[in-house]
Amino acid sequence: MDDDGVHWDYSKNSNNMFAGGFMLVSSKVGLAVGILTVVVAIVCGWWWHYVLLKESKARTSSNKKAPLPPGSLGLPLLGETLEFLRLTQANRSAEFLNRRVAKYGQVFKTHLLFSPAVSVGAPDGNKFLFANENQLVQKSWPSHVKKLFGPNSLMNKTGEQHKYVWLLDVPGHARRIFTSFFGPDGLQRFVPRMDKMVRTHFVQFWEGKDEIMAFAIIKQFTFALAADLFFSITEGPQFQSLERDLFTLSQGIAQLPLDFPGTSYHNAKLSRNRFLCTLDTIICQRRKDMEEGKVSSQHDLLSVMISTLDQDQDQLATNEYIKDNILMFLFAGHDTSVSTLAGVLKYLFLNPQCLEQVVKEQKEIAIEKAGSSLNWDDTRKMKYTWQVMQECLRLQPAVEVGFRECIKEFEYEGFTIPKGWRLFWHLGRSHMSPQIFPNPERFDPDRFEGLGLPPFIYMPFGGGPRICLGAEFARTEMVVFLHYLVLNYEWNMVDPNEGVVRSPLPVFQKGLLLKIRKKQPLEVH
Ligand code: HEM
Numbered sequence: 001m002d003d004d005g006v007h008w009d010y011s012k013n014s015n016n017m018f019a020g021g022f023m024l025v026s027s028k029v030g031l032a033v034g035i036l037t038v039v040v041a042i043v044c045g046w047w048w049h050y051v052l053l054k055e056s057k058a059r060t061s062s063n064k065k066a067p068l069p070p071g072s073l074g075l076p077l078l079g080e081t082l083e084f085l086r087l088t089q090a091n092r093s094a095e096f097l098n099r100r101v102a103k104y105g106q107v108f109k110t111h112l113l114f115s116p117a118v119s120v121g122a123p124d125g126n127k128f129l130f131a132n133e134n135q136l137v138q139k140s141w142p143s144h145v146k147k148l149f150g151p152n153s154l155m156n157k158t159g160e161q162h163k164y165v166w167l168l169d170v171p172g173h174a175r176r177i178f179t180s181f182f183g184p185d186g187l188q189r190f191v192p193r194m195d196k197m198v199r200t201h202f203v204q205f206w207e208g209k210d211e212i213m214a215f216a217i218i219k220q221f222t223f224a225l226a227a228d229l230f231f232s233i234t235e236g237p238q239f240q241s242l243e244r245d246l247f248t249l250s251q252g253i254a255q256l257p258l259d260f261p262g263t264s265y266h267n268a269k270l271s272r273n274r275f276l277c278t279l280d281t282i283i284c285q286r287r288k289d290m291e292e293g294k295v296s297s298q299h300d301l302l303s304v305m306i307s308t309l310d311q312d313q314d315q316l317a318t319n320e321y322i323k324d325n326i327l328m329f330l331f332a333g334h335d336t337s338v339s340t341l342a343g344v345l346k347y348l349f350l351n352p353q354c355l356e357q358v359v360k361e362q363k364e365i366a367i368e369k370a371g372s373s374l375n376w377d378d379t380r381k382m383k384y385t386w387q388v389m390q391e392c393l394r395l396q397p398a399v400e401v402g403f404r405e406c407i408k409e410f411e412y413e414g415f416t417i418p419k420g421w422r423l424f425w426h427l428g429r430s431h432m433s434p435q436i437f438p439n440p441e442r443f444d445p446d447r448f449e450g451l452g453l454p455p456f457i458y459m460p461f462g463g464g465p466r467i468c469l470g471a472e473f474a475r476t477e478m479v480v481f482l483h484y485l486v487l488n489y490e491w492n493m494v495d496p497n498e499g500v501v502r503s504p505l506p507v508f509q510k511g512l513l514l515k516i517r518k519k520q521p522l523e524v525h
Helices: 010-022 028-062 081-089 091-103 123-129 143-149 159-166 174-184 184-188 191-205 216-230 237-253 264-289 299-308 317-350 350-367 376-381 384-394 469-486
Strands: 108-112 113-118 137-138 210-211 399-408 410-412 415-417 422-426 487-493 500-502 506-508 511-516
Touching: 081 091, 081 108, 081 500, 091 108, 123 422, 143 237, 143 264, 143 317, 174 184, 174 299, 184 376, 184 469, 191 216, 191 376, 191 469, 210 216, 210 422, 216 237, 216 264, 216 299, 216 317, 216 469, 216 506, 237 264, 237 317, 264 299, 264 317, 299 317, 299 506, 317 350, 317 384, 317 469, 317 487, 350 376, 350 399, 350 469, 376 469, 384 469, 469 487
Parallel strands: 113 422
Antiparallel strands: 108 113, 137 399, 210 511, 399 422, 410 415, 487 511, 500 506
């Protein structure tokens, strides 16, 4: 296909392939080939009709206006998805962008994950996307992912419904639920509880060991912490079943949506149902405990949600809403924090001078605290530790790409963007810009000291109305974890060259095996 991406004629080929397939039906192999051929013919026909024709129409209708962005739509149906996924998986997605930017410029078209897509470039394109959320573009997930999150999930809300949920600060409306828990005011109350969870974690999973599979252990930690703060369950059969189901569900999201017994997607759907059943039981028990005055309305996210939402809706609707959103928060906040914390462990091991500074900062805080629990103010004093995490998120962002759907045809930078196309922001290039980040390959937390960076270039938590709701939560849980880690343990990566792949979030290929050694207790009195 050429750059304009419209010169396919599948009608003839489709007929030939169809006829060819039928000549072989006398044998089983022939039948299989025949079926395959029919499927290929249908797929090609679909591609011709819906994608190329749509693009051709878009071009014709926009002839008098601006042209479509330059670029290629790649192969039928698959577009340029395979190259994109291959490079993304190998953690080299910047190459995909760099090649195209060099050839076409910052704004180019491609075809990814079954849809024509336009890369808008940073910072102007990102700024444009975030400023036009709900006007020209909207967050869109593939329909199979939408089903897994459920109809009430914040992730599936757009436009007014999304605003209603967490943008409008109207008393009695739902934004209060999320900000009253995830905003700084809400989180402050939970730092001592995070502190307790982290200490327990180290006693249970690190004490007495000289080797650990860090990735799996951090995964266990972030799930346990979230399960405690969201619905106060930290062990037992319910805990294990929720953990297992969340894992299976996360795996299904990243796979092709083939829905028959045995496929990842099918299993993910089953896991979602089981997960919601378990949550139902937990919610039911909680209502009882709250009615009997055993648990306060501010005890955890679940209590906050029940007490706020019950004022506006009936209990059944509230339960559905709570279940979908707790599932979403667990999903959104789990692997993101795991890959970031694991990345920090790697970068600190590879950069001992940075580790030394983190230890110094944390020792000063520990001496001041003299053994008492960390609080919110302590976590905000951990400035260098936060810079280390920011630098890790620059080099290894947990979420590297975000898609929006064009909801109304518009012109951008002299190009027409047809309705229904996707637009995407991508951190692979902007986080490695040598103009903004001198020596971009170097791990250098000091670059985050002092003044902020130009907006819409460094954005590991996204931006605009859909900026990460759990950013403060993530920062707080990670600095508390690092506080106790660096004070109590030294670690060596068994394989310092261990590769990181994306699936789609960063994963250590061998699980980040660490040799650990307990330090002498710090003299704090
Ligand atoms: C290092 C950790 C994390 C990173 C790097 C991260 C990154 C992001 C990014 C980039 C987005 C925006 C996606 C887009 O615009 O397409 C996002 C959205 C979101 N994040 Fe996070 N996240 C992290 C942790 C968390 C945690 C701990 C939670 C909650 C417990 C959370 C909850 C959410 C939610 C609910 C959204 C969707 C907001 C909306 O659509 O309105 N995240 N996150």
